[in-house]
Amino acid sequence: MLCKAPNLRTAVLGCRIQPTILTPCAYHTTAPSSFRPTPDPSRTITRRRVPLPKHNVVFPATSSSIRCASSVSSAQGSSPSSAQSTSSNKKPTExxxxxxxxxxxxxxxxxxxxxxxxxxxxxxxxxxxxxxxxxxxxxxxxxxxxxxxxxxxxxxxxxxxxxxxxxxxxxxxxxxxxxxxRTQMDEKEKEFYRRVKKFRVDPSASSMANPVPDYYGEKIASVAGYRQWLKDQRAFNKKRQTYL
Incomplete structure (x- = not known):
């Protein structure tokens, strides 16, 4: 074999000859200086655009956006008020x-x-x-x-x-x-007296036992009163037929 394995004596001599073994260790606490490689102008860097998912991001409102929003809301609020004023001028008839x-x-x-x-x-x-x-x-x-x-x-x-x-x-x-x-009351007044004239009884058939029930309909004060008046007219006619 060309080389022989070192024995114990040779290893001890080798340790004595190396001076770095006997020197104490020194620790450097200073931070190493930052090193940035200088960019190579001949090298072109290509960047890839990665599509990111869209999120609903709410940004704080600035004074300019608040002024714009207030002006827009005032402009939008003025149109209903103007429409309401025009509609109030033309009130629907009750x-x-x-x-x-x-x-x-x-x-x-x-x-x-x-x-x-x-x-x-x-x-x-x-x-x-x-x-x-x-x-x-x-x-x-x-x-x-x-x-x-x-x-x-x-x-x-x-x-x-x-x-x-x-x-x-x-x-x-x-x-x-x-x-x-006033106009509607005049129309309903005519309709009311037309109904009274149509459904009222013949007063010539009245007697002490069977008087005429409200011939002119003056006591009618509601729709229920009008229905009761019709019942009284039918009752008068029924009594007249019974007596005859």
Whole structure:
């Protein structure tokens, strides 16, 4: 063999000859300087674009975006308001049902009654003032009654004239307050009286035991009242046939 394996003596001599074994180890704590290789201009770097999945990313709103959004919302909000203002100018007509018609009809009767009481009192006061202040000898001398009775009749005549004028004023006030229903009320009034005239009984067949039930339909105040009025008319006819 060309080379022989070293024995123990040769290994010991080799250890004595190497000076690095006996020198202490020194540790360097300083960080190595950063080293960046200089780019090679002749080498072209190609980059691959990797498609990333899309996510709903919400960015914080800046002042400019807030101003733009506010201007857009104000522009959008102005159009409904303008449309609402135009629609408010053209209000749809309210439909008058029968229950509302009967309720308004009853209210009109209260207006007429209240106005009649007021105008009657005013006529009585005016007649009394006229009799007490004016010279009524020419008028009293033409009546073959006591002068006090004649003056009383003149006073009550003024009160009666006020009572007759009252329903006209009450109806005018009612029509002024409910002018949106005036046309519909006139139509339903005609329809109502047409039905009353058609279904009411013949008053010539009435008697003490079988009186006419509300011939003009003045007590009807609702649809249920109208149905009850029809039942009363049928009951009247049934009683008349029974008695005959």
């Amino acid at each position: 439909i008058l049902d029968w229950n509302t018609f009967f309720r308004l009809r009853r209210r009109r009767r209260f207006y007429q009654l209240g106005s009649s009481i007021t105008t009657s009192a005013m006529g009585f006061v005016s007649g009394a003032a006229l009799v007490s202040s004016a010279n009524m000898d020419a008028l009293v001398s033409q009546l073959p009654l006591d002068p006090f009775i004649s003056l009383g009749l003149v006073t009550f005549t003024c009160a009666g004239a006020g009572w007759l004028v009252g329903p006209i004023l009450g109806t005018g006030v009612f029509n002024l307050q409910n002018r949106r229903f």
